[in-house]
Amino acid sequence: MIRTLFILNPNAGKMQAKHNLFKLIDLFTKNKYEVTVFPTQDRLDATNIVKEKANEYDLIVCSGGDGTLNEVISGLMHHTNRPKLGYIPTGTTNDLATSLNLPKTCIKAAKKIIAGSSYYYDIGSLNDSYFTYIAAFGAFTKVSYTTSQKFKNALGRISYFLEGIKHLTEIKTYPIKIEYDHGVIEDDFVFGAVTNSTSIAGLFHLNSHDVILNDGLFEVLLIKSPKNAIELKNIIMGLLKQQYNDKYVTFFQASHLKITSDSNIPWIIDGENGGTQRDVTISNNHKGIEFIL
Numbered sequence: 001m002i003r004t005l006f007i008l009n010p011n012a013g014k015m016q017a018k019h020n021l022f023k024l025i026d027l028f029t030k031n032k033y034e035v036t037v038f039p040t041q042d043r044l045d046a047t048n049i050v051k052e053k054a055n056e057y058d059l060i061v062c063s064g065g066d067g068t069l070n071e072v073i074s075g076l077m078h079h080t081n082r083p084k085l086g087y088i089p090t091g092t093t094n095d096l097a098t099s100l101n102l103p104k105t106c107i108k109a110a111k112k113i114i115a116g117s118s119y120y121y122d123i124g125s126l127n128d129s130y131f132t133y134i135a136a137f138g139a140f141t142k143v144s145y146t147t148s149q150k151f152k153n154a155l156g157r158i159s160y161f162l163e164g165i166k167h168l169t170e171i172k173t174y175p176i177k178i179e180y181d182h183g184v185i186e187d188d189f190v191f192g193a194v195t196n197s198t199s200i201a202g203l204f205h206l207n208s209h210d211v212i213l214n215d216g217l218f219e220v221l222l223i224k225s226p227k228n229a230i231e232l233k234n235i236i237m238g239l240l241k242q243q244y245n246d247k248y249v250t251f252f253q254a255s256h257l258k259i260t261s262d263s264n265i266p267w268i269i270d271g272e273n274g275g276t277q278r279d280v281t282i283s284n285n286h287k288g289i290e291f292i293l
């Protein structure tokens, strides 16, 4: 029997996992998994249970969105001998699931775990926190965590876009110094993202040929401060169509970054509030997690 801890966020997305819970447990049990179910009751429950109990299991299965997956992985990173991780994407945007090419329905995703093989995936750390696919600051970053759960459940990724447009009027410029593997950049930026994903907030899409999820490198996208909101809107519309304006958009790969500023900068980590930080160190934990896909 494969000792399995099945963690699910019952409120994530359209609550697919909650409605299919019996079918999921039955499917795993028929395939010789011994399943313990843990429905999260609140934020950070997933991290805490993994920190406390992961050593007792061969496999952790996470069902939820990017936020819940981040919490599970943050818990796993506290262990040196980490159990394997299966993911059933049941959130709103499921950015990472898109990059990992996972099925959209939970029964199909569970079958993929049962039939699956190992895939080692890079995990980012930002100071004391972990991220699975994005750490970002500036324009748009407020979007994912200020969009209400009800709104997200009803409208899916369109809700992020609507919220994003609202925040375009509140763009701030951040004077920043970025030291990375191959150089130093110092400028005024309105947006910066360090990612390990082909899809960002369900909106921007990077070319899947350019993004390797376990190469020890992040993709870094920076947008310099434009003259006005209209120019910024044009840059963002260009990004949505994968047309990059070289004058304002900088794109490179790096495994380690030190980002410093004179003021506190608000960050988001995997779509959730990452707090404000003045000095940030970002590192790539190469092949930190063994997914079963």
Ligand SMILES: Nc1ncnc2c1ncn2[C@@H]1O[C@H](COP(=O)(O)OP(=O)(O)OP(=O)(O)O)[C@@H](O)[C@H]1O
Residues within 6 Å of the ligand: 009, 010, 011, 012, 013, 040, 041, 042, 043, 044, 064, 065, 066, 067, 068, 069, 071, 090, 091, 092, 093, 094, 095, 152, 271, 272
């Ligand atoms: N029982 C719960 N009640 C309220 N919040 C919860 C509960 N369980 C987990 N959470 C929190 O909900 C947050 C959002 O959940 P999650 O990311 O799984 O779904 P989502 O927001 O619908 O999907 P996505 O992040 O893909 O858009 C998580 O960061 C987690 O901390």
